[in-house]
Amino acid sequence: MANSEIIVGLDIGTTKIAAIVGRRNENNKIEILGFGKTESIGVKRGVVSNIEDTVQSIKVAIKEAETRSESDIATVNVGIAGQHIKSIQYRGSIIRPNAENEITSTDIDGLTENMYKLAMNPGEDIIDVIPQEYTVDGETGIKQPKGMLGHQLEANFHIITGQTMAAKNIFKCVKKANLEVDSLLLEPLASAEAVLSDEEKEAGVVLVDIGGGTTDIAIFQDGIIRHTAVIPFGGDIITEDIKEGCTIIKKHAEDLKVKFGSSLASENRDEEIVAIPGLRGRPPKEITLKNLASIIQARMEEIIEHIYFEIKNSGYEKKLIAGIVLTGGGAQLKHITQLTEFITGMDT
Structure with a gap:
């Protein structure tokens, strides 16, 4: 092909x-x-x-x-x-030489390109520049200024930076x-393009993608990206916690997490036990599912607290009607929805 x-x-x-x-x-x-x-x-x-x-x-x-x-x-x-990924909000503007001419794609692209020239900290680069909304001669809240007349074109930008x-x-x-x-x-x-609908982005929503090494966050409101963040914890750190807490090898810890893992210890009974094969002929090791869930819950609470901090930090906490959408491998843990709703108070 x-x-x-x-x-x-x-x-x-x-x-x-x-x-x-x-x-x-x-x-x-x-x-x-x-x-x-x-x-x-x-x-x-x-x-x-x-x-x-x-x-x-x-x-x-x-x-x-x-x-x-x-x-x-x-x-x-x-x-x-x-x-290392960070995001900043920035307002840029250009003065057009002739206000009688229509605003063209060239004007809009030129304003966006100017953002790539901003001075960054040493070792950091601008990865992406996303226009949020435009202002033409003081008229705010314009999503597409092309074809309008005006002398001054301004825009709010969501600028994403990362280590060079x-x-x-x-x-x-x-x-x-x-x-x-x-x-x-x-x-x-x-992830947001794949998972979220236009209605959710319009209403206001938090996308939380729980991966292996990181948890990615994207906040949309009024159809516009408002905040992005990356938390340096994911499913791998939970596996490490299980490995340390139950004194078992990593492979068994991962299997336990996937097959029997739960984010709420209260949902498991004390008598529920799983046996892990012993190494090289040693007797099997018995682990209670309540103990396993306690280890997972402790780390998940920390990750969700980080997520909630980013939501509050964005300034849009009260404007997210569609709540939180969880995706990624880590989101497949049992009872993670209930724990997220309990900590954040938001629909999940």
């Missing part, structure tokens, strides 16, 4: 690296052709920590996606996350896997 016809997404995550291949059909919808995924061994908390391991994982995932989709992949759209080296390492890994980067996307925004 010709490369020009396909769109490829590459998610370089902490627990897995996944590639998905799609094609735009006649209804302008993306039709999935195939996907590939493999274990991620060179990424810690959303940031590349071993170039060679990451490159090998990317190659395996891409090869699988090529086989399943019967396509040749040359360019990819890559997601970026990690605790973290982004460069992603580019380097992709290039070493013999691929080109078409675009670099913030993963909370990519």
